Amino acid sequence: MDSTSKIRRSLCAFGLAAAAALPVFSVQAQSGPIKFGVTYPLTGAFAGFAKEQILGMEMAVADINAKGGVKGRQIQLVYEDTRGTPEGGVAAFRKVTEIDKVPVVLSIFTNVVTAQLPLADQLKIPMISGVEAPGLSARAQYAFAHSNRSARALNMLSQHLKSLGVKKAFTFMPDNAFGEDISKSAQEAVGAAGAQYAEARFRLGQPEYRGIVARAKEFNPDVILIATQGTADDGNVVKQLREIGVNAPIFISANLFDVKAWRDSVGTYVEGMTMVGPNVDVTDPKGKDFSTRFKAKHGRNPNYLQGTLYDMVAMYAAAIEKVGTDGTAIRDYLVGLKDFPSAMGGRFGMGPDRQTVMAINLWRVKGGELMKILPGQK
Amino acid sequence: MGASVMIWFQVLASGLSLSGYYALLSLGFALIFSTFNIFHIAHAAVFGAAGYIFFGLTRSLAWNPWAAGTVAVLGAAVFGWFIDLLLYRPILRRGGGMFSVFIASLGLTLIFEAVVLALTGGSLSVAREGALQLVEFGSVAIRLYDIAIVLIVGVLYGLAYLWVMRTRTGMAIRALSNNEGLARVVGVNTMRTRHSVFLVASALAGVAGVFTAFDSGITPTAGTQVLFIIFVAVLVGGSVNIFLGALVGSLLMGIVTAVAGFINPQWVSVCVFGILILLLIFRPRGLLA
Incomplete structure (x- = not known):
C-alpha cells in the first residue's frame, strides 16, 4: 500500500469515526441546559443596582426549572460583566454568544445596549434589555425592550x-x-x-x-x-x-422605592418623593404570588425591575418552548408577543418598536409607604 | 444680583469643607514626602482602606460610628506602616532607588483598587442614611458636619504641629527632612522616626477616609481621584513649611474644585492641573518657597 492510499484510508476512517460521534455530541448538546446570556454590570458604579435586579431573573429560572425546564431541558444563566461600559458590553456579548453559544441575551443600560445592537443583528441573537430610552430597540431587528419607557x-x-x-x-x-x-x-x-x-x-x-x-x-x-x-x-x-x-x-x-441599593443611598430623604413607573400589583393573584414568594426568599418586597427581569426570562422560555433555539425564530415569536402574563400582575404585549407596553402610575412616598396618586394630586 | 452673591458664598462654603478633607490627606502626604522623599501614591490606598473598614463595620456589622471610626483610623495607620515596612524598606535596603519605590507604590495602589473592586463590585458605598443638620446664614446653608470637620482638622493640625516642633521625634523628622545623612551621623534614630511618620501620616489619611465614607461615600478609585488633587495641593504649598504649605494648598484646591464644579464639573481637572503646570513653570518650589 502506497503512502497516498494510507492517508486516504486514514482520512476515511477518521471521517467515519467523526460522523459516528456527531449524533452523540448532538444528543449531549440537546440534553444539556439551555444557556441564557446575561451581560450585566457586575462591577463598577451600576454593580450594586444590577446584582439586586438579577434576583428576578434567578427566580424565573428556578420556577421554570422546577416545572421541568424548557423542552425538557433546564435553563442556565451565563453571566458576563459589562462593567456598565460600551466596550465591556461588546466584549461580554461576544463572549456569551461565541464561547458559551447562548441563543439569547439579556442586557441593560442604554450606553451598553447601544454598543451591542449591531452585534445582535449581525449574529442574529435576540437581546431583551431593560433600557428606557425612546426608540433604542427600534435601531436593531433583534433588539427588544421590556421596561418603563x-x-x-x-x-x-x-x-x-x-x-x-x-x-x-x-x-x-x-x-x-x-x-x-x-x-x-x-x-x-x-x-x-x-x-x-x-x-x-x-x-x-x-x-x-x-x-x-x-x-x-x-x-x-x-x-x-x-x-x-x-x-x-x-x-x-x-x-x-x-x-x-x-x-x-x-x-x-422611575419607581425605585423597593430598589434596596438606591433606597440605602437616599436614606431618610426618600420621604415625600414622587416617582413614576410600574409597580408589582399585589391586588393581582400573579403579582401577589410573585411578591409573596420573593419576600419569603429575600426578606423584602420585590421591585418592578425584578419583575421585568422575571418576565424577560419567561418570554425567552416561552419562545424556545414554541419555536426552539433558532435566533430568527425566537425573534419572530417575540415580535408577535401578545397578552403575555407578567410576574407583576396583568398582561403585556410587544409594541411596534419591539418595546413592551406596561402600565405606569404616579407614586408618592408618604409615612414610609408608597401610595398611588393621580396627576395633579398634591 | 443679591442671590448670585449669596450663591458664591454657598460655593465658597462647599470649598472650605472640601479643603478639610484635602488638608488631612495633604499633611500626611507632605510629611512622608518631605521627610523621606517618597512619592507615596499608596496614601490613596490607605485612605480607601479606612473608608471601607468604616463602611463595612457600620453598615454590615452595625457598629457604633465612633467605634468603627476609631478602628478604621487605627487600621489605616497600621496599613500605612506595613506598606513602608514590607514594601518600601526592602526595596531601598536592596539598593532600589526612589523610582522603584514610586513604581511599587503605584502597583500596590492598583492592586488595592482591583481587590476592592472584586470584593465590593465597585458601587458607591455610603455609610450614612440619615440627614445632617444645617445652620443657615441668610440663604447660605452650612452643614454642622462640615463645621465639625474644619474644627477637627484645626485640632489635628495643632497636635501635629506640636508633635513636629516640640518633641524629640519631631526634631528627628526636621533633621531628616533637612539633611538625612547628617541626621544619621549625629545619631538620629531613623527607623523609629520612620515608623512614627508613617503611622501618623496614615492615621491622618484614615480620618479623611472615614469622613468621606460617612458623608459622600467611597469607591475603589476614590483615593486615587482625590490624591491627584492632593499632589497639586502639596506642590502648591511647597515643602519649606509643610504645615502652612499643606493648609494653603488644600484651601486653594478646595475653593478651585468647588468653583469649577459650580461653573462646569468638566473643568475641575483642567483647573487643578492647569494650576499645577503654571506652578511648575513659574514657581517650581511652591508658592510659599
Whole structure:
C-alpha cells in the first residue's frame, strides 16, 4: 500500500469515526441546559443596582426549572460583566454568544445596549434589555425592550407638573449616554408643562456634587427632577441638594422605592418623593404570588425591575418552548408577543418598536409607604 | 444680583469643607514626602482602606460610628506602616532607588483598587442614611458636619504641629527632612522616626477616609481621584513649611474644585492641573518657597 492510499484510508476512517460521534455530541448538546446570556454590570458604579435586579431573573429560572425546564431541558444563566461600559458590553456579548453559544441575551443600560445592537443583528441573537430610552430597540431587528419607557414616564410627569402649576424645574441626570438620550425628552416634558427648564449632569462614581447642586439652588426651582439609572450616586445628589438648603419637591423618573441599593443611598430623604413607573400589583393573584414568594426568599418586597427581569426570562422560555433555539425564530415569536402574563400582575404585549407596553402610575412616598396618586394630586 | 452673591458664598462654603478633607490627606502626604522623599501614591490606598473598614463595620456589622471610626483610623495607620515596612524598606535596603519605590507604590495602589473592586463590585458605598443638620446664614446653608470637620482638622493640625516642633521625634523628622545623612551621623534614630511618620501620616489619611465614607461615600478609585488633587495641593504649598504649605494648598484646591464644579464639573481637572503646570513653570518650589 502506497503512502497516498494510507492517508486516504486514514482520512476515511477518521471521517467515519467523526460522523459516528456527531449524533452523540448532538444528543449531549440537546440534553444539556439551555444557556441564557446575561451581560450585566457586575462591577463598577451600576454593580450594586444590577446584582439586586438579577434576583428576578434567578427566580424565573428556578420556577421554570422546577416545572421541568424548557423542552425538557433546564435553563442556565451565563453571566458576563459589562462593567456598565460600551466596550465591556461588546466584549461580554461576544463572549456569551461565541464561547458559551447562548441563543439569547439579556442586557441593560442604554450606553451598553447601544454598543451591542449591531452585534445582535449581525449574529442574529435576540437581546431583551431593560433600557428606557425612546426608540433604542427600534435601531436593531433583534433588539427588544421590556421596561418603563422614559418618554411615557416623562409625559405623565409633565401632566402632573402642569396640573400643579410648576413654573421652574431643574433636572439632574447621569453624564452618560442615558443622560444624553433623556435630556431631550425631559426638556420636552418640562416645556409641555409650561415650565422653565435647567439641567445638570453628574458623573457616576465621583460623589462630590455640591458644585452642580449649587447651580440648582441658584435656579430656585419649584421641583427637582432626577432622571435616574438607580445608582447610589442619586442618593448623593439628593442628600447634597437637601443639605445645601434646596427643599423643592423631588420627582424621580422611575419607581425605585423597593430598589434596596438606591433606597440605602437616599436614606431618610426618600420621604415625600414622587416617582413614576410600574409597580408589582399585589391586588393581582400573579403579582401577589410573585411578591409573596420573593419576600419569603429575600426578606423584602420585590421591585418592578425584578419583575421585568422575571418576565424577560419567561418570554425567552416561552419562545424556545414554541419555536426552539433558532435566533430568527425566537425573534419572530417575540415580535408577535401578545397578552403575555407578567410576574407583576396583568398582561403585556410587544409594541411596534419591539418595546413592551406596561402600565405606569404616579407614586408618592408618604409615612414610609408608597401610595398611588393621580396627576395633579398634591 | 443679591442671590448670585449669596450663591458664591454657598460655593465658597462647599470649598472650605472640601479643603478639610484635602488638608488631612495633604499633611500626611507632605510629611512622608518631605521627610523621606517618597512619592507615596499608596496614601490613596490607605485612605480607601479606612473608608471601607468604616463602611463595612457600620453598615454590615452595625457598629457604633465612633467605634468603627476609631478602628478604621487605627487600621489605616497600621496599613500605612506595613506598606513602608514590607514594601518600601526592602526595596531601598536592596539598593532600589526612589523610582522603584514610586513604581511599587503605584502597583500596590492598583492592586488595592482591583481587590476592592472584586470584593465590593465597585458601587458607591455610603455609610450614612440619615440627614445632617444645617445652620443657615441668610440663604447660605452650612452643614454642622462640615463645621465639625474644619474644627477637627484645626485640632489635628495643632497636635501635629506640636508633635513636629516640640518633641524629640519631631526634631528627628526636621533633621531628616533637612539633611538625612547628617541626621544619621549625629545619631538620629531613623527607623523609629520612620515608623512614627508613617503611622501618623496614615492615621491622618484614615480620618479623611472615614469622613468621606460617612458623608459622600467611597469607591475603589476614590483615593486615587482625590490624591491627584492632593499632589497639586502639596506642590502648591511647597515643602519649606509643610504645615502652612499643606493648609494653603488644600484651601486653594478646595475653593478651585468647588468653583469649577459650580461653573462646569468638566473643568475641575483642567483647573487643578492647569494650576499645577503654571506652578511648575513659574514657581517650581511652591508658592510659599
